[in-house]
Amino acid sequence: MIGVDAGSSAVKWFDGKAFGLEEPPAAPLVVGVSSATALVKFSDYPVCKGTNLKRLIVSDVAAELSVSPSEVAVAYCPVERLEKGCRFLTFVEKVQVLNSLREKFKELSFLTVDAVGGATAGYLLFGESPFTVLDAGASKLSCYRVEGGLITGFELLRGGFSYHLPRLSAAVERLKGLFKGKLLLVGGGALSEEFKGELGKLVSFEVPEIHPFGRETPLFFNAYGLRHLRRFRCRAFFFQRSLFNLDFLQKNRLLLVKLAGGIAVSLFFFTAAQVVQLVAAKRDYTALKGELYSKLSELLGEKVVAPEIQIPQEIESLKEEARFLLADRPPLLLYLDAISRSVVKGLKVLEVEGDIKSGRFTVTGLAQGSNLVDAFVANLRARFRKVSVSSTSQVKGGVKFTVTVSGVKLGR
Incomplete structure (x- = not known):
């Protein structure tokens, strides 16, 4: 899998060893759409999972935005269990934006938000300890708090780090309620000495550096996390390719037919061997059962046909005789x-x-x-x-x- 951060200014990708900008290699892709155009909200619902949950969220969002449900797509994950139901972190995006990404990235397997990749990357660094990510991108400032592997707070400011530089104190004042644990600065702003200098006057932060990115880690931080998305609890997907997706079946029809044929042949021989073993075991069991019944008949002095009934009855009868005659002890x-x-x-x-x-x-x-x-x-x-x-x-x-x-x- 290749993690792809489809940012508003450049596409960043990472395949586990190599990384780069613009077009990623053709392979199964985990793509994170820029949160610059997304609506982010926390909502409470009376159900925590099920087939109707997504319809309920889409219907709720469409009513709030006064648009048709067919025009919006949602990605969500539970962040807290309530007394009745759950609280969800929900990302809302226009369907046409997602369709353009699916058209661009033909090998797309998972489609989510870049912030989920950033949260995953931070989780790989700090585990269950709380931390905060400030993603200073070219078109937005997104800040989110992660605790115990869940995104528990999120704030999005439109306009990139260059736009907010003259009014940075106001932006930090609005975001600082989210700060908890270490504050990680990522995105293009983390490579701007001017932005880092002004931010350092207001709050303490650190710029991550991960192998193999080195100094360019802030640019590829989200792509790194997207590649490891399965290790994070928040699986907020706009789209997830099914194994039985029609395109997949058409492209791999011959391979699947060969695989199915091989499995069928293997199961035939396996079943035949099991039948032979079963017949031999049944024959041995029948012989042993006959011998056992014969010995029991000799001991009890009567024909044994149901030992599970006859033997307990005989033992109880002997106990009664012993109690009556006191045969086991002197009076x-x-x-x-x-x-x-x-x-x-x-x-x-x-x-x-x-x-x-x-x-x-x-x-x-x-x-x-x-x-x-x-x-x-x-x-x-x-x-x-x-x-x-x-x-x-x-x-x-x-x-x-x-x-x-x-x-x-x-x-x-």
């Missing part, structure tokens, strides 16, 4: 009976705490002597798999102890 009375039969004379059991799920119980008691505790523990070891003395202490009534038991032995 509670068996634990209590084994502890009770281990008690010796002169020893009292004060508390038994535990649960049948874990099969672990803690026995707290009081014995007249430590030898009785030893005898009680010995009896417990005969009836339980695991017995441990947690604590013993001498108290007023004898010896207080805590013993932990688990794993009752059946038949003891």
